[in-house]
Amino acid sequence: MQTDLTFSRPMRLLFLLPLLVVFAAFWLLPMGALLRISTGEHGGAYLALLHSPRYLQSLISTVLLSLAVTAVTIVLSLVAGLFLSRRAFPGRQLLIAALTLPLAFPGVVVGFMVIMLAGRQGVFSDLTQAITGTRSVFAYSMTGLFLGYLYFSIPRVVLTVMAAAEKLDASLEEAARSLGARDWEVLRDVTLPALAPALLATGAMCFATSMGAFGTAFTLATDIDVLPMVIYTEFTLNANMLTAAALSLVLGAVTWTVLSLAHTAGAQSAAPSA
Numbered sequence: 046m047q048t049d050l051t052f053s054r055p056m057r058l059l060f061l062l063p064l065l066v067v068f069a070a071f072w073l074l075p076m077g078a079l080l081r082i083s084t085g086e087h088g089g090a091y092l093a094l095l096h097s098p099r100y101l102q103s104l105i106s107t108v109l110l111s112l113a114v115t116a117v118t119i120v121l122s123l124v125a126g127l128f129l130s131r132r133a134f135p136g137r138q139l140l141i142a143a144l145t146l147p148l149a150f151p152g153v154v155v156g157f158m159v160i161m162l163a164g165r166q167g168v169f170s171d172l173t174q175a176i177t178g179t180r181s182v183f184a185y186s187m188t189g190l191f192l193g194y195l196y197f198s199i200p201r202v203v204l205t206v207m208a209a210a211e212k213l214d215a216s217l218e219e220a221a222r223s224l225g226a227r228d229w230e231v232l233r234d235v236t237l238p239a240l241a242p243a244l245l246a247t248g249a250m251c252f253a254t255s256m257g258a259f260g261t262a263f264t265l266a267t268d269i270d271v272l273p274m275v276i277y278t279e280f281t282l283n284a285n286m287l288t289a290a291a292l293s294l295v296l297g298a299v300t301w302t303v304l305s306l307a308h309t310a311g312a313q314s315a316a317p318s319a
Contacts, residue, residue, distance in 0.1 A: 076297075083290035090291035100275065100292065106187070107272040108299065111255035114191060115248050118198040123244070125199075126206025127236070141207075145200045152197070152260020159193045159265060160184045185265050193261040198251045209243035210236075242311040249307030253300045272296050 083090050094100045129141060147155065163169045163184040173181040183189050213236065221231045237244075259273040266274050272292060280289035 076294075079290045079294055082286055083294055085287055090287040093288060094291055094295065099270070100288075103270045103272050103275045104295065104299075106270065107256060107296075110187060110191060110194070110271065111252045114194040114198055114255045115252045118195060118202050118251050119244055119248050121195075122199050122202035122206050122247075123240075126203045127210055129203070130207045130210040144203055147197045148200050150197065152193075152258055152262075153264050155193045155197050156261040156264025158196070159189045159261070163189055163192070185269070187269060189265050190262060190269055190271070193265065194255045194258060197258075197261075198254065201254075202247045202251060205243055205247040206240065209240050213239050245307045245311040249304045252303050256296060256300045 094104075125144070129137065150158075161167055163182060165180065165182050165184075167182070167184060170180045170182050173179065217239075218231050218235050221235050226234065257273060259277065262269060262271050262274050263277070273296070276289050276292045276296070279285040279292065
């Protein structure tokens, strides 16, 4: 017995109404307000961004940091995800649970953990003090922020890689090996192309998260001038609404561009196998 689930046009609009309300309340109206504020004084805020070394440097630093975090996260998560999806061993589920534990931590907690590792009284600082006689501290720099972002980015990508790897057709890899392909050639020619859409999508999300992450940067922001912190400073300390709004839209535009490019590239890479 089949059930007809075709709805009339008014019913479909009624079902879409909650989504439209949420979209308007939490995206359309705030973005419209940011655009209205940032274009005040004839768009002078955007001209200030172009002529201010601090704003440009913070944007470049944020983009480079996010790209580095994304690249390292994908490499590490690809290795770990493929291993965990294809190997059964005692304690596997416990290891997966431990890897995904950072998903439960807010950015402030992640920042505090970086301080405990590489802060002035951290484990790494005590170790270098014992070995070299001087304390090495990098928690409050881009290196510390990089480690913090890496910490909460890896679990998301590992889970995505595992889910995608478990859906791969194992016969394709077996066929490649039977034709004489070595393991790295199978990885290059079979596994990576099949995982490309998932890697592009999760890489874009990793980049977007790193671009806009605030809690970790706020905890470690002694010598860090990334874009979320600049926006926070302009809004709260300097009461510079125009610049804060303009910087927010610039951050959003860069992130949206990367997400859009990743979506397009992912669709193109998946097309031949469709």
